[in-house]
Amino acid sequence: MARSARELFEEAMRLDPEERATLMRLLIETLEAESEEGVDDAWRVEIERRMAELDSGTVQTIPWEELRERLYRR
Structure with missing residues (x-):
């Protein structure tokens, strides 16, 4: 069963700041890749x-x- 965005967010908030920053960069990169296709x-x-x-x-x-x-x- 897939977890909701809220559940993932709450789990991410338990990461240390450096790991949260890494996760944020990785998520942003996926959005940029999608928007840059065309x-x-x-x-x-x-x-x-x-x-x-x-x-x-x-x-x-x-x-x-x-x-x-x-x-x-x-």
């Missing part, structure tokens, strides 16, 4: 789109110094 594909599509815009001349880059100046003026 991210790589989405970024690949976005990168390809931006590269195509640069190659076709649809957009132009600006030097970092100019961008920094624009940002400081805001």
